[in-house]
Amino acid sequence: MCQECGCSKPGPYSIDGKPSGPHAHAHTHTLADGTVISHSHDDEGGHGHAHSHGHEHGHGHSHSHGARQVLNLNTGVLGGNDRVAEQNRGAFKALNLLALNVVSSPGAGKTTLLTRTLNELKGRLRCAVIVGDLATDNDAARLRTTGAPVVQIATGTLCHLEAGMVAEAMRELDLRALDILIIENVGNLVCPASFDLGESLRVVLHSVTEGEDKPLKYPPMFHSADVVLVTKMDMAEPAGFDRELALKNIRQASPRAKVFEVSSKSGQGVAAWVDYLAGLQTKSKSVK
């Protein structure tokens, strides 16, 4: 959300440091009387507003005023995002690309696990990463140590990635030369659940240091999971992690999800996770 004017258009975000998004230029708001106000957020100070007062309404009305009518719309509020997500999904299918949307709370170990995953997949499958954060390209730098192509989206103030941002970041990659595209979402267990990116698999991380009831506290995100990765298993004992209770909660909140218990540090479970991904990609290749 644009924090300056409160509109739903994403604020200025950047892809690999290049400014992007609607506010890189200007956008308009329409007031109740039809007045169109356009303003731009280019200026650092934000005071360069250009107000135009060109009225949009015509004067040849033929309809009768005052008569109330009911419009039945039944249209999705996030229809715009969903349409772009479908386009992404189509592109992934056409390219036989397995696309992962990786989500978790901040600090659950997404980047560490993905770095390990990329290293394990080296020589088996060709991977690239699109990573979203509010600011910095620290995660991209960490992921690039694996040699994989990485595109960083700095969302500015937005708490989740949207399908359009992913579509734009995809243009920075040679998708034909890839088998797996990993999208590391902004660390947040709430908002990313509502925004389809067109992914093939939604992967939700749950670290042992977060306790056992995260799946029950954040049902929309966990219910949408195709895979749940219980991370930092090497910390389970010092953290007093109740494994049985956590697995029971995950099964309740994410009944159809495949569950892996992993540790990026010790390597526990990583082979099973990586083999699972490789198996899915082989399948999608053979279905041509």
Place this chain on the structure above:
Amino acid sequence: MHEFSIMQAALETATDKTRAAGATQIHRMKLRVGRLSGVVPDALRFAFDGLKGESIAADAVLEIELVPAVCWCPDCAKEFETADLKYECPHCHQPSGDLRQGKEMDLASLEIS
């Protein structure tokens, strides 16, 4: 937090549809929100009150219909409502991941003139 942007998107769509119908004012806006949509109705109402002032819905009433989460149990061949969000079939106690409704975030209808 994203209720604000969702409400803004709903108001933009509502404004477009109202203008396209040749009307100038929204009197009632009805949303349909699933229990698993990730959206909190109270936060939507708060966002609506904050945003409607600068729109053609300034005097409108917001109505939110909550849609329960309903799953399909393949073993019992029955739908069941997941009142506690645990997705467990009340008949056979097997969990089901087949959600049939409950993720809606729809602009259902508008009363306009």
